[in-house]
Amino acid sequence: MASPLRFRAATAATRATRAFSSSARTQTAKDPLAPPPGERLNRYSYMLTHSKTQGASQAMLYATDSIDQPKDLERPMVGIANVWYEGNPCNKHVLTLGTRIKDSLTKSGITGYGFGTPAVSDGISMGTFGMSYSLQSRDLIADAVETVGGGHWLDGMVTIPACDKNMPGVLMALGRLNRPGLMVYGGTMQPGSCGAGMPSLDVVSAFQSYGKYLEMGETEEAERVRLETVRNSCRKEGGACGGMYTANTMASAAEAMGMTLPGSSSTPTAYKEKQEECDLVGPAMLTMLERNIRPRDIMTRAAFENALVLTMILGGSTNAVLHLIAIAKSVGIELTIDDVQSVSDRVPFLADLKPSGKYVMEDLHKVGGVPAVLKYLLEHKLIDGDIMTVNGRQLGDNLDRAKPLKDGQDVVRPLSDPIKSTGHLRILKGNIAPGGCVSKITGKEGLTFRGKARVFDNEDDVTKAIETKSIKQGEKTVIVLRYLGPKGGPGMPEMLKTTSMVMGAGLGLDVACVTDGRFSGGTHGFTVGHVVPEAFNGGNIALIEDGDEVYIDAVKNTIDMKVSDEELAQRREKWVPREPKVKSGALYKYIKLVSDASHGAVTDA
Structure with missing residues (x-):
């Protein structure tokens, strides 16, 4: 990762020059899936609408509600990916936003075509086998958006995600397609x-x-x-879970990368500003089409560093590590877990947001929102203001227009008085995780933990152990949950049910949790996830036994069990690989394709 010292507040003239240069580069960039761009806005749909040999394509388009005259076929065609599901408060309102966005596109001379994608609720599926479909849905959403955009030669794409895996899913698709595209976050729920x-x-x-x-x-x-x-706990108005959990983390990261309009990530669903944001999409998309600004012009190396910096500042979810690595891959950038640690070493944790703090996203919105936080970070040269954004301006230009954090607010602390002087996300390595793992340690639970292992292969057995009080207050215990990785889970389920029971039962200071699965952004306590190699692949986590002493150090970034190499070798000789939990269908395909967590758990490796 580049040093933050190179980041500076560029002048408006400098930004304008760089914006022009970026646009000029984009105009001449070759896309193997499209004809030479020329000056037309319908660079891709032109393949279907201009040729007499494509009469059937044109006939079917005339049968849609948007096309009546030959001139209508000359308008650019943009997809509206609605990540919609009525059964989840995060996503239930997405079609309403999509309708307003379509009107905005129409007013800008753009034909908008809405379509749906799958949407799996982490909150509803949590603690059940349904959670196996959560991470898998990220790649399914990416495949769906890419497929519709590519199959129909759409000139651009507006995506409307709302729940945890939605954001990385649509950003991965935009990166793969690399056609003008942006994200409109469905918004956060009020408490x-x-x-x-x-x-x-x-x-x-x-x-x-x-x-x-x-x-x-x-x-x-x-x-x-x-x-x-x-x-x-949840309100009828809808929106994603209100703390700095995975949905709000990934929405904020997307804004820091320039892939949303200013303020998209922190505006609550029920606020009129969220509807007004939809009205700005048409003009933004028109600008992107005119200048051929595409996701790979926006999601640069510097943009990903901005996203990581903001994630550390806000106390974001461990899932950000997994997702940002996957999104980076979609635009041809190698981002590693070591890059994450590099940012964590030099960036403090400032925001007093749930789950470890007391505030929610609505509170952050009231004191200026993500734009105000980014403005503060730019002023202190922690982010790069020269990156391009979806409204055609550079991030610094947008932040020049943003209001600063309100005086007297305590949602986000000053750099001089951080909650923790370094980042809360730590990349640990040791004989439990030679390939790395991700911990979320705010410092409130301490920076080290030593305890005796209690090993479980499923969450139900942990629930029983807590119910029967066999895990006791005052006894330092490391709950090890394994065979729950990308392949073993399958789908790397989250353990919010376990960590919530631990905290709710008053065990937060006595228990650490380690898993080759994941932890929800709503998790707090001493937690370590994404252990690589996972147990299903024969990782050392499969060899841990009850009573083994486990030591976690979030300063030295280590995680080890006090077991000799000779003992581990003997245990490995006795280890028997397990059969996959499913042998057909979508999850079976996922098991066959998915990479390990340290490489983003992607299925297109």
Whole structure:
């Protein structure tokens, strides 16, 4: 990763010159999937609409609602990828946004065609085998958007993601297609509450409610509290989970990379500004089409560094590591776990946001939102303001127009008084994870942990152990959850159910969790995920036994079990590979294709 010292606040004239140069380079860039661009805006759909040999294509287009006259075929055609699902509050409103975006495109002289993609809710599937489809849905969304855009020769793409894996999925597709495209985040949910004067709630509150129920002694009062928490944690207005969980993390990262309009990532779903954002999409897309600004002009090396810096500042999800590596691959950039550690070593953790803090995304929006945070980071030369963005301006130009963080706010601390002086995401290596793993350690739980291993091959057994109190307060325990990686899970399920029970049951200071699966962005506590190699592939995590001493050091970035190489070799001789949990269908294909977590768990390697 490049040093942050090269980042500076460029003058408007400098940015204008660089923007022109970028545009000029883009205009002459060769795309093997398209004819020479010329001056036309319908650079791709022209393949279908100009030739007399494509009469059938044109006939079918005339049968759509947008095409009536020959001149209509000369307009650029842009896809609107609605990541929509009525059964999830994160995604249920996406079609409404898509309709408004289509109107904006029409007013800008662009034909918009809406289509749907799969959408899997992490919150709903969490703690069940349904979670195996969550990460797999990221690549499925990417494939779907790429397929529609490529198959129909669309000139551009607007994507409307809303839940955790949606954002990386659509960004991967935009990177692969490399045609003018942008992302409109569906928005964040406002916090829930059981009544005036009561603490604010969100989906993690609901996850933790069962642990608190157990801690309260399973009484009628405990059940009443549990039920009220569950009923009031999520709001009907919809939006993604409100803390700095994976959805808000990835939306913020996308904005830092320049792939959204300013403010998209921090504007709550229910706010009128989210609707107004849709009205700006048409003019932005027209600019991109006119200047042929494409995702690979925007998602540069510097853009990914911006995303990593903001993720550290905000206390974002461990999933950002997995997803940013995968998105980088889609644009031909090699991003590694070591690059992540390099940024974490030099960037502090500043935002007092859930899950480890007290605020949610709506609170950040009220004090200036992500634009104000980025403005602050640019002023202190922690990000690059010279990268291109989807509205045709460089990031620094957009931030010149942004308001600063409000005076007196305490959502985001100053650099002089960080929550943690280095990043909360740490890349650990050792005899448990020779290929690396990702930890989320804010410092509130300490920076080191030593405990005895309790080994589990599924979450249900962990639940029983906590229910029966065989995992006790005052005893340092490392819960090891394995055979849950990309292939073993399959689909690398998240362990929010486990970590929420640990926190809810008052075990947060006594228990660390280690897995070859993943942890939700809603997780807090001493957690380590993405262990590589995974147990299914014979990684050392498969050789851990109950009682082994495990030591985690988030300063030295190590994770080891106190077991000799000779003992590990003996255990390996006895280890027997396991059969895959599924042997047909989408998940079986995923097992066959997916790479390891340190390389983004991609299926197009």
